[in-house]
Amino acid sequence: PPALAGRDFLAVSDTSAEEIRDLIRHALWLKEQKKAGHAYRPLAGKSLAMIFDKPSTRTRTSFEAGMAQLGGHPLSLNRQELQLGRGESVEDTARILSGYVDAVLIRTFQHDTVQKLAENASIPVINGLTDSHHPCQALADLMTVIECKPEQDSVRLAYVGDGNNVLHSLAEAAALTGWELVAATPPGYEPDPVIWQQAADIALVNGGRLHLVQDPKEAVAQADAVYTDVWASMGQEEEKEQRLRDFTGFQVDASLMQLAQPDAVFLHCLPAYRGLEVTAEVMEGPQSEVFRQAENRLHAQKALLTSLLSDG
Ligand code: CP
Ligand code: NVA
Secondary structure, eight states, X not given: OOOOTTOOBSSGGGSOXXXXXXXXXXXXXXXXXXXXXXXXXXXXXXXXXEEESSOOSHHHHHHHHHHHHTTOEEEEEEXXXXXXXXXXXXXXXXXXXXHHOXXXXXXXXXXXXHHHHHHHOSSOEEEOOOSSOOHHHHHHHHHHHXXXXXXXXSOEEEEESOOSHHHHHHHHHHHHHTOEEEEEOOTTOOOOHHHHHHHHHHHHHHTOEEEEESOHHHHHTTOSEEEEOOSSOTTOGGXXXXXXXXXXXXXXXXXXXTTSOTXXXXXXOSOOOBTTTBOHHHHTSTTBOHHHHHHHHHHHHHHHHHHHHOOO
């Protein structure tokens, strides 16, 4: 595994191009080991605490199972079960957990909560999704595209939908990998300009290219992979009706997929809402790799955990 011992993973851009490539290589190896039934337990005696302020199926289960498979011990906590839910500070929680466990994962709303946790913890902190970033998802996304397009050095990704956490992390991943990403978002739903500009700067150094457009057809033209995400993210429940109106024309359907390369794959971080951001036909169609992508969360995160937690 790449040596990331003691580091935090709050955003994809916390890693270098080489580190992220090594992480994916290690993830592919871990997947092979698991498929072959070989045990690999480098994290015996290590613990990971996980704090969830939002629901989760994939992140929680894949980290919990992954930690156990690596010989370590996962603890899943939600805010209401912690004194954090009764007003104990993030700073104090960080210092307490640092005395008990070897790493902390947190899924929460504001990105600066995760930063505060990282600043005050003496152990690695992993971002399990904030309103701004979803870096563990991007690791699985990269791994999935690399698996599906093994012969291609350079890939053209299309993203259609909300300029959200998933797009931010995907943009940073594409930038580091030297890929092209064209994102189509409705007016008013563009990615955060600061995060997007930083990703564009990273792309410049690594040979990648990021474009922002408003027409889904323009984004999808000639794409090797077409990616979408929910229109209303966790915490945006009240905006749902407005968003349904504003995202008209942004559904990924079979006719949009036709504009991509004939062998293009369809990706979605899930959960998916069939009939909104994607049709059931595309979700269940031959180009859909969403369940491979979801499985790869496990392997990619095991690579991350071994890199952050191994003794060297
Ligand atoms: N994609 C993803 O992070 O899923 P969960 O919300 O189920 O963890
Ligand atoms: N953008 C979505 C991703 C869910 C995994 C959200 O934040 O709810």
